[in-house]
Every structure is written in C-alpha cells, then in structure tokens.
Amino acid sequence: MGTKALSRLLFAVGVITWVALLFTDISVVFSTKRNLPAEIPTWLPGVILNLYLIALYYYYKLKIERDDQLNFVDLLWRVFATGLVATVISLILRLPELLPIFSEQKDPNNFFVIITNTFIYLVNLGMMSGFLIMAFTVWKRLILYQKSKWLLRLWAFFEYALLISLLYNSFIFLHIEWLYNLLLGLFITVGLVLSGNLKWVAYLNFRQKWTSLLLLLLTIFYLIYGFYTSSSVVIEAFGEFERGFVDHRSHIFILSLMIFVMLYSIFSFLVILFNLPTTSVFEQKLEEVVNFQRISQSIQTEQSEESVYNILLETSVSSVFADAAWFEIKNNQHDHRVFTYRISEKEATDIIRHLKDHHVTGVLDQSSDKTKNLSKHLGSLRGSRFRSILAFPIYVKSENIGTLALLKELPEGFNKEMTKIVSTFANQAGISIENFRLLEEALQGERYKEELKIAKTVQKSLLPQMLEKDSQFEIAAFSESADEVGGDYYDTLRINAQETSLIIADVSGKGTTAAFHMSQMKGIFHSLAQSSIEPDEFMVRANRALVYCLERGSFISASFFLVNTHDKKVRYARAGHCPVLYYCAATDKAEYFKDKGVALGMVRNNSYSNFIEANEFVYAPGDVMVLYTDGITEAKSTKGEEFGYERLAEVLMEVKTLSPLQIQDHLISRLYEFSGTQNINDDYTTMIIKFNNEHKPI
Amino acid sequence: MVHIKRLQEEGSDIITPIGEIDASSSIELDLTIAKSVGEGFTKILVDCSALEYISSAGLGVFMSYIEEFKDKNLKMVLFGMSEKVANTFEILGLYELLTIAKDKVEAKKKVHEV
Numbered sequence: 001m002g003t004k005a006l007s008r009l010l011f012a013v014g015v016i017t018w019v020a021l022l023f024t025d026i027s028v029v030f031s032t033k034r035n036l037p038a039e040i041p042t043w044l045p046g047v048i049l050n051l052y053l054i055a056l057y058y059y060y061k062l063k064i065e066r067d068d069q070l071n072f073v074d075l076l077w078r079v080f081a082t083g084l085v086a087t088v089i090s091l092i093l094r095l096p097e098l099l100p101i102f103s104e105q106k107d108p109n110n111f112f113v114i115i116t117n118t119f120i121y122l123v124n125l126g127m128m129s130g131f132l133i134m135a136f137t138v139w140k141r142l143i144l145y146q147k148s149k150w151l152l153r154l155w156a157f158f159e160y161a162l163l164i165s166l167l168y169n170s171f172i173f174l175h176i177e178w179l180y181n182l183l184l185g186l187f188i189t190v191g192l193v194l195s196g197n198l199k200w201v202a203y204l205n206f207r208q209k210w211t212s213l214l215l216l217l218l219t220i221f222y223l224i225y226g227f228y229t230s231s232s233v234v235i236e237a238f239g240e241f242e243r244g245f246v247d248h249r250s251h252i253f254i255l256s257l258m259i260f261v262m263l264y265s266i267f268s269f270l271v272i273l274f275n276l277p278t279t280s281v282f283e284q285k286l287e288e289v290v291n292f293q294r295i296s297q298s299i300q301t302e303q304s305e306e307s308v309y310n311i312l313l314e315t316s317v318s319s320v321f322a323d324a325a326w327f328e329i330k331n332n333q334h335d336h337r338v339f340t341y342r343i344s345e346k347e348a349t350d351i352i353r354h355l356k357d358h359h360v361t362g363v364l365d366q367s368s369d370k371t372k373n374l375s376k377h378l379g380s381l382r383g384s385r386f387r388s389i390l391a392f393p394i395y396v397k398s399e400n401i402g403t404l405a406l407l408k409e410l411p412e413g414f415n416k417e418m419t420k421i422v423s424t425f426a427n428q429a430g431i432s433i434e435n436f437r438l439l440e441e442a443l444q445g446e447r448y449k450e451e452l453k454i455a456k457t458v459q460k461s462l463l464p465q466m467l468e469k470d471s472q473f474e475i476a477a478f479s480e481s482a483d484e485v486g487g488d489y490y491d492t493l494r495i496n497a498q499e500t501s502l503i504i505a506d507v508s509g510k511g512t513t514a515a516f517h518m519s520q521m522k523g524i525f526h527s528l529a530q531s532s533i534e535p536d537e538f539m540v541r542a543n544r545a546l547v548y549c550l551e552r553g554s555f556i557s558a559s560f561f562l563v564n565t566h567d568k569k570v571r572y573a574r575a576g577h578c579p580v581l582y583y584c585a586a587t588d589k590a591e592y593f594k595d596k597g598v599a600l601g602m603v604r605n606n607s608y609s610n611f612i613e614a615n616e617f618v619y620a621p622g623d624v625m626v627l628y629t630d631g632i633t634e635a636k637s638t639k640g641e642e643f644g645y646e647r648l649a650e651v652l653m654e655v656k657t658l659s660p661l662q663i664q665d666h667l668i669s670r671l672y673e674f675s676g677t678q679n680i681n682d683d684y685t686t687m688i689i690k691f692n693n694e695h696k697p698i
Numbered sequence: 699m700v701h702i703k704r705l706q707e708e709g710s711d712i713i714t715p716i717g718e719i720d721a722s723s724s725i726e727l728d729l730t731i732a733k734s735v736g737e738g739f740t741k742i743l744v745d746c747s748a749l750e751y752i753s754s755a756g757l758g759v760f761m762s763y764i765e766e767f768k769d770k771n772l773k774m775v776l777f778g779m780s781e782k783v784a785n786t787f788e789i790l791g792l793y794e795l796l797t798i799a800k801d802k803v804e805a806k807k808k809v810h811e812v
Contacts, residue, residue, distance in 0.1 A: 506754075508754035508755060508757075508758055509721070509754075509755065510721070552762045553728075553755070553758035553759060553761065553762040554758055555754070555757075555758060555761065555790075557754075557789075557790060575791070576789060576790035576791045576792075577789070578789060579789065596791070596794065597791050598790070598791030598792070598794050598795060599790045599791055602761050602764070602790070602791070602792070602795060603764075603795065604765060605765075611791060611794050611795070630754075630789075642782075
C-alpha cells in the first residue's frame with residue numbers, strides 16, 4: 001500500500017473514531033444524568049479516544065517525518081497553521097455563548113445543551129490533540145536534526161513510553177494517584193532533557209529566525225488558549241460531578257504532550273531570540289566555508305592561473321568585508337604582475353611604491369609578524385581612500401610566489417579574527433595554485449608524451465613493410481628505437497629486373513622533427529630512385545632538396561646503393577654515414593669501406609658535388625654487406641665501453657655463412673648481451689644484404 | 699655534460715670543451731662560439747683533447763658555423779682530437795669541411811695560413 005493511500009486510510013480512521021467518540025460520550029453523559037444504568041461499558045470512550053490518538057499519531061508520522069523537502073521554517077509553519085485552524089474553529093464555536101439569549105436559556109439538564117456542549121468539547125479535544133501530535137512530530141524532527149546514539153535512544157524511550165501510557169488511560173480502574181504523578185513527572189523530566197537539543201537554530205539565517213520567532217510565539221499563544229478552553233469547556237459541559245467518566249484533561253498522554261510541546265516551544269523561542277544578534281557571525285562562517293570550497297575547487301574548473309587568482313581575491317574580500325584587494329605575483333626579479341580587485345592597478349602600484357619609499361619593511365615582504373597592523377603607514381599616503389591594509393605571503397612549495405593585500409577604507413578595519421581567516425585563505429590559495437600548476441605540468445607532460453607517440457607511429461610507418469627480393473640477394477632489416485623517437489631510415493626500391501636501389505639514413509636530432517625529416521628523406525628516395533641514377537648524383541640532388549628544409553645545424557647521413565644483378569656490381573655513395581661493413585667470401589675477410597662523403601645538409605651550396613663520390617665493387621656469392629647506424633657502434637656496456645667497429649666485424653665473422661636474418665638475430669642478441677640491458681639508449685638499425693648463387697633458392 | 703674553457707693566446711681564442719657534448723650540452727658550445735665571434739675574434743682554435751664524446755648535434759654546431767666563417771673570413775681550427783672523436787668527424791665527412799690539426803702547434807700554423 002502506498003504512503004498516500006495509507007495516510008488517507010489513517011485520516012478516515014481518525015474521523016470515524018472521532019464520530020464514535022462523540023456518540024459514546026453523549027450516551028454516557030445521558031445515562032449518567034438520568035441515573036440510568038450505562039448502555040455501554042464506561043471504559044469504551046477512553047479506548048476509542050486512544051484509537052483516535054493513535055490514528056492521528058501515525059497520520060502525522062507519515063505526513064511530516066517522511067517529507068524531506070520541508071525546511072525548518074516550513075515545519076514551524078505547519079505547526080502554526082494547524083494551531084490556527086484549531087483556535088479559529090474553537091473560537092467560532094464559542095460565539096453563541098456570547099449571545100445573552102443563549103446563555104440565559106442555559107439549563108444543564110436540557111437535552112440540546114448537553115449535546116451541544118459535548119460536541120463543542122469533543123471538537124476542541126480533537127483539534128487540540130491533532131495540533132499537539134502535529135507539533136510533537138515536528139519537534140521530533142527538529143530535536144533529531146543532529147542526532148547522537150544517546151539522543152536517539154532517549155527519544156525512542158520517550159516516544160514509546162508515551163504510547164504505552166495510552167494503555168494506562170484506557171483502563172480507569174488503574175487510576176492510581178501516585179503512579180499517575182510518577183508517570184507525569186517522568187515525562188516532564190525526559191521532555192525537559194530532550195528540549196535541550198536546539199542545534200537546528202544555528203542553521204537558520206537572520207530572516208528565517210525572525211519568521212520562526214513569530215511562528216513560535218503564535219504557537220505558544222494557541223497552546224495557552226487550548227489549555228484554557230479545554231478546562232473551561234469541560235466544567236461548563238459537565239459540572240464537577242462526572243469528571244471520572246469523560247474528562248480527558250487528566251489524560252496523561254495529552255497532558256504530557258501538551259507540557260512537552262509547550263516547553264520546547266518556549267525553549268526554541270528563547271534560544272532563537274538570544275541567537276539573533278550572533279546570526280551574522282554564523283552566516284559569515286558559513287560563507288567562509290563555501291569560499292574555501294570555491295578556492296579548492298577552482299583548480300579543477302578554471303582554465304588559467306589568472307582565474308584562480310581572481311577567485312582568491314574575490315573570496316578573501318568577501319570573507320573579511322574588505323573594500324579592495326590586490327595580489328602581486330613575482331615570477332622572478334624583474335617579472336612581477338599585479339592582479340587587482342575593486343582597485344585600479346595604478347592605485348595598487350602607488351601604494352606598493354609608497355610603502356617601499358617609506359621603508360616599511362614587513363608589509364609586503366613576509367619575514368615579519370603577519371598580524372602586525374600596517375594601517376598607520378597608509379595614513380601618510382595622500383589621495384588614497386584606503387586607511388587599513390593587511391598583507392599576506394602566498395607560498396607554493398615553500399617558495400614565496402607573491403603577496404595578497406587587503407584594503408579597507410575604514411581606519412583600523414581589520415581585527416585579529418579577520419587576520420586569522422585571511423591567513424588561512426592565503427595558505428589554501430597557495431595549495432590551490434600549487435595544485436593548479438602541478439595539474440598543468442602533468443597535462444603538458446601528457447601532451448608531450450602523446451606527441452612522441454604520434455612521432456613514433458609516423459616513424460614506424462615510414463619504414464618499409466616489405467623488402468625487395470632477388471634470386472641473387474636476400475635482405476633482412478631491423479630497427480628499434482629508444483624511448484625518444486630517433487630518425488633512422490632504411491628502404492629498398494626495385495628499378496627494373498636487374499637494378500635495385502637501397503638506402504640507409506640517420507637524421508640528426510630526435511622527436512617529431514627527426515620523424516619529419518625522415519619522411520622527407522623517404523620522399524626524396526622514392527622520387528629520385530625511381531629510375532637508375534648515379535649514386536653521387538642522387539646525393540647531390542638530395543642535398544639540394546634538403547638544404548631548403550633542414551634547419552641550420554641539422555643534417556642527414558646516408559648511404560645509397562644501386563645493385564645491378566646483371567653485371568653483379570654495386571655502385572654506391574656514402575654521405576657521412578657509417579662505413580659499410582663488407583664480408584668478402586673469397587678472401588674470408590670483413591672490412592669497412594672508407595671513402596669520401598659529406599653528410600647531407602652540411603654544405604649548402606652547389607659545391608656539394610665536390611664532397612661526394614661514387615664507388616663500385618663487384619660482388620660474389622657468399623658475400624655479406626652490413627649496413628647500420630651509429631647507435632650500434634656507439635652502444636655502451638655497463639662499464640662505459642663502446643660496442644665499436646672491431647666487435648661488429650668480429651660478430652659478423654662468427655655467423656658469416658648463415659642467412660641474413662640469422663646474422664641479424666645474432667647481431668642483435670650480441671648487442672643486448674653487450675649493453676647488459678633491454679632498455680636501449682639509442683636507435684638500433686641494421687640492414688643486412690647477403691649475395692647468393694643465382695641457382696640457390698631463396 | 700660539458701664544461702667549456704676559454705683563453706686567449708697570440709690573438710686567437712682557444713675554446714676547450716671538457717667532457718661530452720650531446721644534444722643538450724651542444725647549446726653551450728654554440729653559445730661559446732657565438733660569444734667568441736661576437737667579441738671580434740677572427741681566429742678560433744678548438745682544443746678537443748679533453749673531448750670524450752660528441753654527438754651529431756654537437757657536430758651540427760661546428761657545421762652551422764662553416765658558412766658564416768667563410769663569409770666573414772674567420773678561421774676555425776680544431777685540434778687534439780682523440781681517435782674516437784676524430785672518427786666521428788671523419789665519418790660524417792667533416793674533415794673535408796673543417797680545418798682539423800693534429801696538435802696545437804700545427805693548429806696555430808694552420809690558423810695563420812691565408
């Protein structure tokens with residue numbers, strides 16, 4: 001069953017029990033008046049009243065306790081409204097009494113009068129108890145607004161004890177004077193203890209406090225009225241004789257409730273009243289907390305350090321009711337900037353200069369006592385509207401990055417409390433700025449890493465997926481770059497059935513620029529080596545093309561080969577690249593081809609052709625040509641020794657008869673073995689060409 | 699890391715890099731040479747005897763001055779290289795472009811040649 005349906009049902013039960021109470025009471029009164037034996041048991045009205053009270057109790061529990069949207073003033077308003085309705089109805093019912101004709105005709109034994117009086121009494125009782133239970137439920141919410149385990153237990157005890165006391169009232173025969181007094185005393189004591197919980201008052205703002213005061217005052221008035229009415233009506237209705245039967249004034253539940261509600265109303269009223277003058281302080285504290293939060297959150301949301309400074313200025317000004325502020329930030333000796341708030345930059349610099357001129361040390365530098373009142377120094381500055389100043393250092397990583405200064409137009413405008421607040425602000429601001437800077441750095445690093453990643457992908461994609469094959473030679477190539485992107489490049493291109501061109505190159509520098517130059521080299525190779533071109537001519541043209549895009553100081557070393565399988569000849573040119581290691585099967589010797597050649601991009605005029613030469617050699621089956629970059633020969637062991645040319649030649653000699661791929665694997669494993677680590681510090685690139693017998697299958 | 703010393707002898711500026719010149723320390727070498735040129739020296743000697751290693755970026759520094767020196771009619775002579783460093787210069791073909799001497803005596807002789 002839904003909450004709504006349940007509350008409707010409870011309301012219906014309330015109405016029914018009230019009507020039932022009305023009839024039973026009338027019946028009881030009648031039989032007593034006429035001294036007739038009672039038609040219904042005398043305990044029945046009591047039981048019905050209790051049922052009515054329980055229905056109301058749960059009705060309000062559902063309505064008030066579950067509604068999270070009600071704030072304190074709303075809650076008080078509800079109590080006030082219920083009280084108002086109860087009081088107004090009660091007053092209307094009393095109107096006829098004021099008419100003289102009506103009161104003259106009054107006869108206690110008149111049938112009509114008895115019914116009217118009983119009706120009025122029960123309407124009053126019903127409305128009053130509704131009002132009380134409503135107030136009780138609301139007070140419960142207020143008291144338990146900030147709860148402790150102990151408070152919850154005490155309240156549960158109070159509430160259940162009150163409900164159990166209903167039983168006591170149901171059975172008249174249990175009416176024992178001392179027990180009644182004991183219970184009443186107990187409820188009043190517990191009620192008093194609970195009434196001490198008024199923490200919700202602190203959360204009201206000034207306006208809300210005034211509203212609450214008014215509402216509570218009226219509530220107290222209704223309570224007094226209700227108490228007075230119920231006692232006067234009961235006497236009028238039944239006289240002094242029939243109290244035992246129908247008088248509910250002595251009903252312990254209602255009485256305890258009334259006393260408790262009254263006590264708490266008075267307590268709340270007084271506490272709110274006395275809290276009024278200090279409300280602004282609480283509000284200010286709350287604002288400080290909000291401002292702190294803004295400062296610490298600003299690093300996540302703000303785009304620039306500047307907006308962090310602005311928030312710092314804004315929040316510190318509003319926290320201490322300053323009139324203006326500036327924040328002077330010093331990046332180094334010469335570079336310092338001033339961020340201002342409600343003060344022009346000129347005014348701020350004027351004050352800074354004035355203080356400097358008067359040798360007021362310790363105002364804007366920070367070695368001095370922070371709480372020192374600096375206002376007297378401002379007095380001597382003419383034309384300034386400010387009469388108080390307070391300055392604080394801002395520290396980032398225990399380094400003073402700037403000064404926060406707050407200004408007031410009033411003399412002696414800052415008290416110690418404010419000094420403390422701003423000091424806390426300054427600390428928090430330092431942390432915020434530091435966090436902001438760290439965040440920026442992290443982002444920068446992330447961007448750089450991302451860039452490297454892209455460069456690496458570009459570099460990898462520039463290397464050929466497939467190498468040329470021929471019946472006379474086999475090629476294997478390998479390239480591994482260090483964390484930083486290098487610029488090693490190798491490629492092969494078939495010109496025609498007999499001719500194939502090969503290239504290996506090393507771009508100076510690292511990172512994205514290296515990858516960029518490498519792609520240029522690839523473009524040059526693929527356009528120039530399309531047709532058979534003399535190696536030295538290739539270098540001259542490549543140099544001419546590269547001069548326009550290589551910045552001063554960067555260059556590319558390269559070796560270019562043109563393999564002619566018809567003549568079994570290789571023509572080549574070396575432009576500053578590592579010399580070719582060649583194993584000649586006939587002599588069973590490995591040697592380096594040392595010939596003339598200047599790297600590309602070094603000579604920036606047409607004289608480059610003088611610095612490059614083409615050479616040629618004839619190959620025979622079993623010969624091996626090892627091309628490599630300086631990362632290999634310059635690889636260092638843990639002792640700092642270089643891999644070197646001799647070792648490279650030795651390694652080749654060990655595996656000269658194997659396939660190029662096997663030679664390559666051997667070389668790489670020896671290289672890693674030598675360097676003693678898997679983390680290479682340069683690029684390793686090799687291209688190994690092995691010449692075969694034409695008939696030998698590949 | 700590199701430490702660069704400068705001293706003047708018989709009207710020529712002697713620059714002595716000590717240690718290793720890699721991508722980051724090459725800037726220092728560049729600044730030193732630029733300063734020397736800025737101070738009006740026309741004869742610059744580079745003592746490479748304490749140079750343990752030079753990367754391609756370091757070589758790039760020497761290279762980048764070749765044309766400027768030619769235009770301004772300045773002379774730069776490198777001398778005293780270890781075999782390893784000399785090899786680096788040689789492979790890249792800088793022997794063709796730079797004036798390299800065996801020792802200080804030969805370097806002084808070369809720097810005074812017209």
